Amino acid sequence: MSDKKEKTPRQKMPEQAPDVRRRNFEEVPHGYTAEQAQLEASRCLQCKKPSCVEGCPVNVGIPAFIGRIQEGDFVGAILKLWEKNSFPAVCGRVCPQESQCEGRCIVGKKDEPVAIGNLERFVADWARSQSDIPMPPIAEKTGKKVAVVGSGPGGITVAGDLIRKGHEVTMFEAFHKPGGVLVYGIPEFRLPKEIVAHEVNFLERLGVKVECNIVVGRVVTVDELLNEEGYDAVYLGVGAGLPTFLGVPGENLMGIYSANEYLTRSNLMKAYLFPEYDTPLVKGKNVVVFGGGNVAMDALRTSMRMGAESVKCIYRRSHDELPARAAEIHHAEEEQIEFFFLHSPLRFLGDDKGWLKGVELQEMKLGEPDASGRRRPEPIAGSTKTVECDMAIIAVGSGANPLVTATTPGLEVNKWGYIVADEAGKTKKPGVWAGGDIVTGAATVILAAGAGRKAADSIHEYLTWGW
Amino acid sequence: MFKILTKQELAQGTVVANEIHAPRIAGKARPGQFIILRVNENGERIPLTMADSNPERGTITIIYQVVGKSTALLKSLNVGDTILDIAGPLGQPTPIEKKGTIICVGGGTGVAVLHPITRGFKQAGNKVIAIIGARNKDLLIMEDKMKAASHELYVCTDDGSYGHHGFVTDVLKAQLEKLGSEVKEAVCIGPVPMMKFCAKVTKEFGIPTMVSLNAIMVDGTGMCGCCRVSVGGETKFACVDGPEFDGHKVDFEELGQRLTAYQPQERQAMDLYQRKCSCSS
Numbered sequence: 001m002s003d004k005k006e007k008t009p010r011q012k013m014p015e016q017a018p019d020v021r022r023r024n025f026e027e028v029p030h031g032y033t034a035e036q037a038q039l040e041a042s043r044c045l046q047c048k049k050p051s052c053v054e055g056c057p058v059n060v061g062i063p064a065f066i067g068r069i070q071e072g073d074f075v076g077a078i079l080k081l082w083e084k085n086s087f088p089a090v091c092g093r094v095c096p097q098e099s100q101c102e103g104r105c106i107v108g109k110k111d112e113p114v115a116i117g118n119l120e121r122f123v124a125d126w127a128r129s130q131s132d133i134p135m136p137p138i139a140e141k142t143g144k145k146v147a148v149v150g151s152g153p154g155g156i157t158v159a160g161d162l163i164r165k166g167h168e169v170t171m172f173e174a175f176h177k178p179g180g181v182l183v184y185g186i187p188e189f190r191l192p193k194e195i196v197a198h199e200v201n202f203l204e205r206l207g208v209k210v211e212c213n214i215v216v217g218r219v220v221t222v223d224e225l226l227n228e229e230g231y232d233a234v235y236l237g238v239g240a241g242l243p244t245f246l247g248v249p250g251e252n253l254m255g256i257y258s259a260n261e262y263l264t265r266s267n268l269m270k271a272y273l274f275p276e277y278d279t280p281l282v283k284g285k286n287v288v289v290f291g292g293g294n295v296a297m298d299a300l301r302t303s304m305r306m307g308a309e310s311v312k313c314i315y316r317r318s319h320d321e322l323p324a325r326a327a328e329i330h331h332a333e334e335e336q337i338e339f340f341f342l343h344s345p346l347r348f349l350g351d352d353k354g355w356l357k358g359v360e361l362q363e364m365k366l367g368e369p370d371a372s373g374r375r376r377p378e379p380i381a382g383s384t385k386t387v388e389c390d391m392a393i394i395a396v397g398s399g400a401n402p403l404v405t406a407t408t409p410g411l412e413v414n415k416w417g418y419i420v421a422d423e424a425g426k427t428k429k430p431g432v433w434a435g436g437d438i439v440t441g442a443a444t445v446i447l448a449a450g451a452g453r454k455a456a457d458s459i460h461e462y463l464t465w466g467w
Numbered sequence: 468m469f470k471i472l473t474k475q476e477l478a479q480g481t482v483v484a485n486e487i488h489a490p491r492i493a494g495k496a497r498p499g500q501f502i503i504l505r506v507n508e509n510g511e512r513i514p515l516t517m518a519d520s521n522p523e524r525g526t527i528t529i530i531y532q533v534v535g536k537s538t539a540l541l542k543s544l545n546v547g548d549t550i551l552d553i554a555g556p557l558g559q560p561t562p563i564e565k566k567g568t569i570i571c572v573g574g575g576t577g578v579a580v581l582h583p584i585t586r587g588f589k590q591a592g593n594k595v596i597a598i599i600g601a602r603n604k605d606l607l608i609m610e611d612k613m614k615a616a617s618h619e620l621y622v623c624t625d626d627g628s629y630g631h632h633g634f635v636t637d638v639l640k641a642q643l644e645k646l647g648s649e650v651k652e653a654v655c656i657g658p659v660p661m662m663k664f665c666a667k668v669t670k671e672f673g674i675p676t677m678v679s680l681n682a683i684m685v686d687g688t689g690m691c692g693c694c695r696v697s698v699g700g701e702t703k704f705a706c707v708d709g710p711e712f713d714g715h716k717v718d719f720e721e722l723g724q725r726l727t728a729y730q731p732q733e734r735q736a737m738d739l740y741q742r743k744c745s746c747s748s
Contacts (some may be wrong), residue, residue, distance in 0.1 A: 354724030
């Protein structure tokens with residue numbers, strides 16, 4: 001019986017030691033070697049009805065690409081990935097695999113699941129080092145023009161899908177560099193910017209035009225794109241784009257950042273390389289970060305790399321409720337990030353020059369489950385404490401930025417300002433689709449890509465058959 | 468890439484005016500709005516208000532004071548050179564309508580921003596009184612343009628080297644005493660202390676007052692919250708809610724403090740830049 005055969009264990013990617021990496025911005029894991037990848041691929045059972053594929057928001061043909069790795073056919077593997085995913089090098093690094101593909105893996109029922117994310121990353125990285133991979137085929141030109149607003153994961157997916165279907169695609173980005181959250185949000189040590197640039201460059205080679213510095217809603221409106229600039233359809237993948245603050249006293253003291261600002265300065269503007277790059281960043285000695293999601297983990301780990309002496313994660317629930325990807329929490333813990341669970345901020349304290357010097361916290365306990373199914377944190381009466389800090393980063397989520405919605409008549413938004421769109425991303429305004437965080441509220445890279453995929457199909461249908 | 472078409476040095480080279488080819492922005496820009504630019508690949512994003520725009524020529528004009536590395540770097544560019552990135556127009560335009568008598572007060576390079584607003588109010592049929600000031604005669608900018616954009620122009624210098632010897636607030640107060648409630652609105656743009664004291668004066672007379680805030684920014688689209696200012700006890704973002712706010716409600720103390728957040732880094736960057744410049748020249 002196969003039970004007798006010695007099982008191949010899940011292959012670990014070699015990575016930088018925690019003590020070393022917590023002070024540098026280089027990527028943490030080094031990736032598989034070809035031998036390791038083939039060994040890991042051999043663990044896949046090649047299920048006839050693969051549940052991993054159902055767990056993937058863009059339905060990557062997982063057993064198929066892994067099967068090709070088993071055979072050593074890496075070209076075949078990357079082509080298989082590209083069929084469904086425009087940026088596997090990104091997804092392999094940032095997807096929450098444990099709650100998606102790997103969470104459904106049959107091998108994972110008794111053993112550790114197949115490392116699908118690591119394998120995806122391996123294939124994409126291998127392909128990036130090759131110069132002779134055939135480009136995906138492009139359908140005959142349709143003469144239709146599509147404007148993609150926002151160059152994050154959703155926009156990249158829509159642009160990649162529609163250019164291959166023969167449409168003319170222009171992707172507009174408000175910042176000076178394309179990539180959206182992949183560039184301004186996710187740090188270099190988790191997603192090297194060279195990889196994002198490569199993925200965008202791949203789109204450009206397919207024929208997508210990329211225009212940066214275009215703040216849609218200000219320099220051009222959606223109506224102008226449709227009526228004056230000749231676009232047949234518009235996809236809004238602008239992200240959430242509005243920072244949430246805590247709403248407690250003292251929040252405008254110097255040394256307090258929104259995660260958006262802190263990460264944008266560090267990632268997009270490369271403030272961690274100041275003064276080689278001109279954008280500065282306050283270097284906190286004692287840093288506190290509020291929130292427990294991926295963005296909070298990124299902020300925590302970035303401030304540690306900026307040279308902080310102590311970095312604390314302050315979260316109002318407990319370890320079990322942390323919404324961040326398991327690997328990020330694990331990495332943060334290894335990098336000596338301290339976790340303060342069940343604490344909530346009451347007010348920030350400042351000095352006479354306006355700089356942050358401490359934060360007063362309320363201790364919490366978990367009560368009954370709330371609407372999200374998680375146990376609701378409740379204050380413990382009379383139990384407060386003060387923590388000294390000279391820098392605080394607020395990473396408790398984001399809201400809907402009104403810049404585009406407020407300047408687009410006919411676009412319906414809900415009471416929180418998010419765009420109302422159907423399953424296919426169709427908004428109430430003819431010719432306009434939307435997807436990702438500006439529809440669902442803050443979510444993940446791959447969910448934005450999934451929304452982009454559906455919208456691209458719907459846009460293609462519209463351009464072929466009408467609204 | 469955005470090409471510099473003209474370059475003019477004002478106020479003994481401490482202020483520079485550039486006309487830049489930026490057709491998309493020029494077609495949309497309105498008084499009170501600003502742009503964010505990045506000079507080169509390693510550069511930071513800095514907000515600069517627009518002093519003018521010309522849709523026919525497809526140009527915008529920026530007038531900026533050289534205060535640190537980024538503006539020094541910008542000044543080092545000559546006609547024909549290009550600026551890597553410019554995004555805009557950003558922020559809310561000034562609400563310009565016919566109201567009656569308007570007083571426009573400008574200090575330092577604030578006059579550059581004030582100019583299109585002043586002109587706009589005059590074109591809208593208002594009686595416009597302008598008051599501009601500088602530390603001394605040599606640092607005064609745009610006197611002729613402000614004269615043309617207003618019905619009456621008063622000039623002040625701190626050292627008395629030209630015009631009224633004293634601050635713009637003195638003249639503002641005198642005008643308000645003279646005209647009283649005939650004045651429907653005051654627009655005050657300049658350094659933070661100047662705006663603060665102007666707002667204090669106009670408050671005594673109950674004159675609605677608009678100020679334009681130069682908070683530190685990164686994206687300029689409301690995404691990062693770096694430019695947050697307290698207005699009437701509420702947090703607002705200067706980049707999307709402003710840059711103009713009710714001067715009687717702005718917490719100038721906080722704004723002044725927040726503007727100092729990166730002073731050590733600004734000095735460090737400037738020192739390195741100057742050393743590099745003196746080595747290479």
